[in-house]
Structures are given as structure tokens and as C-alpha cells.
Amino acid sequence: MDPRTTSRRSFLSLAAGLPVAGAALAACGSSGPSSSTAQGGGGSAAAGAGAATYWFLSGQPQQAIREDSIKRFNAANPGGQITTTEFQNDAYKTKIKTALGAGQGPTIIWGWGGGGLKSYVDAGQVEDLTSWFDQNPAQKERRFPSSFGAATVNGKVYALPAETVTPIIFYYNKKVFDKVGVQPPKSWADIMTLVDKFNSAGVAPFSLGGQSRWTNMMWLEFLLDRIAGSEVFQKVFEGKPDSWSDPAVKDMLTKVQDLVKANGFIKGFSSITADSNADLAVFYTGRAAMMVHGAWTYGTMKANGGDFVSGGHLGYMNFPPVDPATDKGDPSDTVGNPGQYYSISSKASDAAKETAKKFFATTVLDDTENKAWIGSGSVPLVKGVDSQFPPGGDGDFLKFIYNVSANAKNFAQSWDQALSPTQAETLLDNIAKLFQLSVTPDQWISNLNAVIGK
Numbered sequence: 092m093d094p095r096t097t098s099r100r101s102f103l104s105l106a107a108g109l110p111v112a113g114a115a116l117a118a119c120g121s122s123g124p125s126s127s128t129a130q131g132g133g134g135s136a137a138a139g140a141g142a143a144t145y146w147f148l149s150g151q152p153q154q155a156i157r158e159d160s161i162k163r164f165n166a167a168n169p170g171g172q173i174t175t176t177e178f179q180n181d182a183y184k185t186k187i188k189t190a191l192g193a194g195q196g197p198t199i200i201w202g203w204g205g206g207g208l209k210s211y212v213d214a215g216q217v218e219d220l221t222s223w224f225d226q227n228p229a230q231k232e233r234r235f236p237s238s239f240g241a242a243t244v245n246g247k248v249y250a251l252p253a254e255t256v257t258p259i260i261f262y263y264n265k266k267v268f269d270k271v272g273v274q275p276p277k278s279w280a281d282i283m284t285l286v287d288k289f290n291s292a293g294v295a296p297f298s299l300g301g302q303s304r305w306t307n308m309m310w311l312e313f314l315l316d317r318i319a320g321s322e323v324f325q326k327v328f329e330g331k332p333d334s335w336s337d338p339a340v341k342d343m344l345t346k347v348q349d350l351v352k353a354n355g356f357i358k359g360f361s362s363i364t365a366d367s368n369a370d371l372a373v374f375y376t377g378r379a380a381m382m383v384h385g386a387w388t389y390g391t392m393k394a395n396g397g398d399f400v401s402g403g404h405l406g407y408m409n410f411p412p413v414d415p416a417t418d419k420g421d422p423s424d425t426v427g428n429p430g431q432y433y434s435i436s437s438k439a440s441d442a443a444k445e446t447a448k449k450f451f452a453t454t455v456l457d458d459t460e461n462k463a464w465i466g467s468g469s470v471p472l473v474k475g476v477d478s479q480f481p482p483g484g485d486g487d488f489l490k491f492i493y494n495v496s497a498n499a500k501n502f503a504q505s506w507d508q509a510l511s512p513t514q515a516e517t518l519l520d521n522i523a524k525l526f527q528l529s530v531t532p533d534q535w536i537s538n539l540n541a542v543i544g545k
Contacts, residue, residue: 101538112198135233141443143450144175144199144501145175145201145285146175146200148178157175157462158175159455160459161173163454173199173447177468186309187202192214192216196216198435199434199435203477206328206508208242208250210250211434216438217250218249218436219248221248221250233456233473233511235256235473235502237488237500237501237502238430238472241432242430242497251434251451253430253431253455253456253472254430255431255472256429256472256496256502257385258428258429259386259410259426260384260408261381263407265403267380269288278412278413279413282355283349283353283355286312287352295373295378296379296381297380298356298360298373298378299356300366300370302364304523306384307523308506311343312506315339316503317410317411317412317413317420318419319340319420320421323340331543332543334540334543335535335536340536341533341536348525351526370382371388375397376396376449385427386427390468396410401484407422409425409495423498424501424502425502426505427494427504429504433451437543461476477490480493484532506518512544513542514539514543514545521538521539
């Protein structure tokens, strides 16, 4: 399972006493769906000509928030009810693909955007929502602009950005930095200088759960965006031949291997897993000075790291520029999960489609739902929602996540979610080999070019 699919959307839940590991197991199991009418008072959930269906993931606290939104919508719309079916993660990925292929999918499709959405678009399975956004400009205006990248295919919008944002963060251990007498990096040259200084002080520069592969990927995502901007990966996403042959890609790959060769990561990083949170423990115990990881790790570090978080020892920032003088990418850009995405089946009846669109316009990310997301320790992708964050402590972290997400000119979706399953597996396999120094940059590029568009 990919722990990001659940934990990345509730990064304070451990601090609030909810065990994320348990929630992740609940969401990533292999059992089948559970159905709910989600009635909001009056009538069957299937009542009315505009009856619609909605499939989404189980697993708390997200499940309860989604259920409440449907219940409130149904209470206000007795003539156009929505029936829900909840799936655990792996079961959902299999079921939704099969159902859509057979023309039997739900009216409203919960998803991750990116590569999965593109496959739906290519098969003509989802509604083009571009004109709906044109007719409802406030719905686009109130969301972070960067959230629409993973919802857009060939210049048209096919999904509603929804729920929450979880960018990848450059963390640093203030206690270790103070002990060694150094400052956070402002460039790639600074990072390499810090590598030497921390190694000399007997501290690993970076923690990394390299066995999980997608943790390594975060480094490439940031480096390529900083060096070249978003255009190179966009060409890969669009399936343009030999897109990985851009010179910036070789620069990115070479820098990563330079970092590995300089002992930039904790010894044995390729056998450390992110699933067990062993990489986090290496960081908050001071055995490593820095870590590039998701916002969802904050809660785990607060719950398990003693006074590391509560004592103000955790530092965090956006990934620094590579070379401020030559970078083509914007330093405000980020990567990770720019949102979750709701699409409408092209096979649904016109009446069901209208019910779905009414749900989008009246209930998704309304004030009640936003408060629930914030209460779960997440940042809804809505402009101005930061005014509802608690003061100090966790609120400061939420504010940081909000600012990174709201101000990003480009919020790149994690590559393994943006690409097709075939490309994603080849990508992850070659990333692991890259960090293990068992593939050269040129070999990496050739291997990835071979699966573009597949």
C-alpha cells in the first residue's frame, strides 16, 4: 500500500490521539465496499429523478467528513439524493477501473487526478467540467490555482479539486543545526556544504526511507522543478517522445548521485522503510540533521518524538533553489498532493449529473466541511481558510502548509500518481537503482523514455 493515500491527508491526527497507522490499515486493506444511503431526513437515498451515486475511500477521519457532507446535501435536496458506497483503498482502485470500463461506474468518482484521470479522459469516461467552471467562476476563484493542474487534461478541466493539500517539506533539526553551528540551506551548493559539515560532526546529513522508493522520488521532483520549471515533466505527462532526454533531467540525476556518493544519506538508507516510520525516528532523534518528506509526517513526529515538536526543535521550509542565478523554476513551487479530485461519469443520466454539480456547488468545501477538515488537522484547498487555524503551535504549521500551497505557482502532483501505472512502476524501479548507484543517468533516461505513453 502507499501510506500517503491516507496519512498525507491527516497530518496532525496522531497528535490529536488518532493512530494514523490504524487508519491507514483500515483504508488500505483488501476487503470490499460498504454501502450507505447517507440519508439526511426524508425519503430513500435513491428517491427522485436526479438520484446519483458516489464512490469514495473509507478510513477515518476522512470517511466521516465525506459521509457528513453527503448527509447534509441529502437533507437539503430530497428530490435529488446521493447514495454512497465506501471502499478500502486497494479494492477501490480495482473496482472503479472495472466499473468505468463496463459503463457501470458511479455518478461521482473520487480520485487522485493526474494519470488516473487522464486514462478516464482518454476513454471518454468522465464529463468535461470546463464549461461548468466558466458558468460558476466563484468555484474556481475560491480554490488554490495550483490545485487545477492535476484536474486538467489537454487544457480542459475534468475534475473538481476537493478536500485538502499536503505538500512535501524540507525539514531540519534545529538542535543539530545549533550544535554544528550552521544555517538552513539556500541553494544546492549550501546543501552539499552542509553534507560535509554534518558528516565531519558525526551526524548523517539526511534521513531517507529509501526502501519505499517513492520517498526517493521527492528529491527528483523538487530538483527537476527548480532546475527546469514544470515544462519538462509536463511533456512526459503528455506522452511526448524522449521527454526525459532534456538536459535538465541528466543534471537532476547527476546531482542525486553526487549526493549519494558524498554520503548525504543515513548509512543503510536503502533498507529503511517509510511505512514503519523508521526514517522519521532517525531524524527526530538527531541521528540525521535533515529530511525531505510529506506534511503528513508532522503528527507522527509530534506524537513519537518527545519534545522535538512541542519544544520548538523542528524546523521546516520549502525546498531551496538549486542555483538562484540559473534556475528556470519558481522557488515558490512545491510538489506532493495538491488535492483530491471529484469527477462526473459521462455515462450518468443528465438528471444525475445535475445532482452531482449541485453537490459540487453547494456542499463540497463549504464552511461546515472546511471546519471538519481543519479539526482533523488538515488544510482545505480554499483561499482564506487560514483565518480559522488555531493560534501558535500546530496552527503555525498549518499556516505554513497553507502559505506554501496557496502561493505555489505550480503544485506538481507526485510523479507516481501523475503517470500511468506502467510508467510509475518503471519510474520507481529506476529511482531505487539510481540511489543505489546501479544505473547511470543515461541508462535511467533511456529506461524511462522507453515507457512514455504506455
